[in-house]
Amino acid sequence: MDQFKFEVKNMGLNFYIPIIIFLVVFCSLFFLPAEQYELQLLIFLQTVFVPFSAWWSIYLVYELYQNQSEEILLLCYPRNLILNFIKFESIFIIMLALIVATFYVILPDVSIFKLLILLISQALLISSLGLLLAIFFKNIETPFMIIVLYIATELLTLGDVFLWPHMFFFDFNFTFREIVFYAISSMLLITVSLYLSYVNVRTIERKII
Amino acid sequence: MINVQNITKTYKGKKTLQKVSLEIEGIYGLLGPNGAGKTTLMRVLAGLISVDEGKIIVENDDLHSTDLKTIRNGIGYLPQDFDLYPKATVYDCLNHIALLKGIADSQLRKERITTVLEQVNLVDAKKQKVSKLSGGMRKRLGIAQVFLTNPSILIIDEPTSGLDILERIRFRNLLRELSKDKTIIISSHIVEDVEFLCTKLGIIKEGSVLAEGTPEEIAKSSDGFVWSIQIHENELSETFKLYTVIDIQQRGFNILDVRVLSKNKPSNATPLNATLIDGYLSIINGWR
Numbered sequence: 457m458d459q460f461k462f463e464v465k466n467m468g469l470n471f472y473i474p475i476i477i478f479l480v481v482f483c484s485l486f487f488l489p490a491e492q493y494e495l496q497l498l499i500f501l502q503t504v505f506v507p508f509s510a511w512w513s514i515y516l517v518y519e520l521y522q523n524q525s526e527e528i529l530l531l532c533y534p535r536n537l538i539l540n541f542i543k544f545e546s547i548f549i550i551m552l553a554l555i556v557a558t559f560y561v562i563l564p565d566v567s568i569f570k571l572l573i574l575l576i577s578q579a580l581l582i583s584s585l586g587l588l589l590a591i592f593f594k595n596i597e598t599p600f601m602i603i604v605l606y607i608a609t610e611l612l613t614l615g616d617v618f619l620w621p622h623m624f625f626f627d628f629n630f631t632f633r634e635i636v637f638y639a640i641s642s643m644l645l646i647t648v649s650l651y652l653s654y655v656n657v658r659t660i661e662r663k664i665i
Numbered sequence: 666m667i668n669v670q671n672i673t674k675t676y677k678g679k680k681t682l683q684k685v686s687l688e689i690e691g692i693y694g695l696l697g698p699n700g701a702g703k704t705t706l707m708r709v710l711a712g713l714i715s716v717d718e719g720k721i722i723v724e725n726d727d728l729h730s731t732d733l734k735t736i737r738n739g740i741g742y743l744p745q746d747f748d749l750y751p752k753a754t755v756y757d758c759l760n761h762i763a764l765l766k767g768i769a770d771s772q773l774r775k776e777r778i779t780t781v782l783e784q785v786n787l788v789d790a791k792k793q794k795v796s797k798l799s800g801g802m803r804k805r806l807g808i809a810q811v812f813l814t815n816p817s818i819l820i821i822d823e824p825t826s827g828l829d830i831l832e833r834i835r836f837r838n839l840l841r842e843l844s845k846d847k848t849i850i851i852s853s854h855i856v857e858d859v860e861f862l863c864t865k866l867g868i869i870k871e872g873s874v875l876a877e878g879t880p881e882e883i884a885k886s887s888d889g890f891v892w893s894i895q896i897h898e899n900e901l902s903e904t905f906k907l908y909t910v911i912d913i914q915q916r917g918f919n920i921l922d923v924r925v926l927s928k929n930k931p932s933n934a935t936p937l938n939a940t941l942i943d944g945y946l947s948i949i950n951g952w953r
Contacts, residue, residue, distance in 0.1 A: 457765060458761075459764055461763065462753070462757065462760075462761045465752065465757075466750055466752055466753060468752055519749075523748040523749070524747050525747050525749050525750075527708070527713060527742065528742075528744065528747055528749060528762075528807070528810065529762075530713060531713075532767070533765055535765075536765060616765070659714075659874035660713055660714055661714055
């Protein structure tokens with residue numbers, strides 16, 4: 457717990473950003489207009505709240521690359537990286553669960569289970585890819601920029617125009633089978649991302665850049 | 666004793682180290698111009714990067730043939746530029762790094778931190794935030810975190826860069842003190858520091874070792890190349906063009922005593938005893 461407290465302290469105000477966003481989203485649940493409420497909220501949750509799952513995961517390597525302590529911490533930090541990732545993302549998932557539970561209270565017709573699986577998969581996928589990108593590019597700006605650009609293009613095109621894989625669902629008509637498939641493929645990608653993050657964070661050299 | 670044997674390293678298509686062989690002992694100084702490969706060699710020695718060819722043998726353990734991990738355990742490395750947890754206090758920073766390094770027992774950790782703080786003379790600053798420390802204190806904090814695991818070999822890249830004169834002197838005295846029971850490898854541009862600290866030197870240029878020896882042996886490389894000439898102030902520009910000027914002393918009105926490095930004896934020149942900087946420049950110029 458000592459180490460977690462230290463990480464939180466070291467993040468400073470940056471630790472509270474996803475919590476503030478959570479509070480804003482949580483409150484906004486009660487103020488969004490009633491028409492097309494479900495769909496708006498689904499898009500809103502996916503594109504505004506879920507991406508903040510990458511905030512903490514990217515900040516986990518801030519010290520290594522932005523404060524130039526990579527060569528010092530390289531030998532001892534990586535073994536804690538995945539553990540810290542799990543700790544921070546657990547907090548995010550708790551916040552996500554609270555939002556989905558509130559959603560269910562307001563709209564009991566919505567399948568809470570499907571929604572929870574979808575959002576948790578997305579949150580873990582974005583956070584693990586964000587971490588991998590931060591480690592690969594050795595900075596925190598590039599992954600943030602890539603995530604913002606991806607979300608913006610997905611949102612503007614509603615996931616239709618570009619051929620790359622689409623992370624978000626822009627209608628509520630997804631089946632349980634679709635969600636399970638989405639969750640399994642996400643879990644595979646998350647595992648690969650975390651493994652690559654762990655391997656790459658232990659090396660100074662990057663072969664491609 | 667660290668025996669470096671024919672290390673070759675290629676990075677981004679460029680050979681940064683080419684068949685480097687060194688016998689490292691005592692306080693060992695790596696000298697060379699920018700881009701010579703000093704930092705790469707230090708990273709290799711610290712086990713941070715792998716090599717394409719060659720091996721490193723430390724105290725009879727062939728480290729390259731085993732694993733980078735083995736090298737890492739007995740070696741502490743301090744890079745030139747770093748900024749450790751600026752928002753944390755010195756004590757919290759060391760406590761966190763000690764935990765990361767696997768010192769799980771809180772009592773043992775406390776004792777170790779107290780010991781290293783005493784070693785680097787940072788006891789009074791333990792509650793200070795890292796961001797508030799001076800350059801010299803930060804370097805000492807860097808050394809302190811290295812010492813948490815008490816490595817037998819210490820590698821420091823440019824130990825006195827960015828320090829003011831007083832901090833520089835303090836820091837190199839600390840290194841001298843620490844060298845009693847450790848092998849220390851430093852790289853530096855400041856010949857004065859190397860002269861003060863090192864018992865042996867290696868000179869590197871473009872990834873290759875040009876010379877290795879004691880400071881006296883390196884200095885001897887310029888025997889017969891160091892001259893003193895007396896010139897009028899107006900002749901200074903011409904002198905700069907003709908020779909490598911090492912030092913200038915005012916000798917009376919408009920008259921200068923100039924210490925120069927030249928393969929051929931300048932007219933009216935008197936030979937001088939060679940120093941380390943002369944030897945270094947002669948080797949880098951390819952005269953020896």
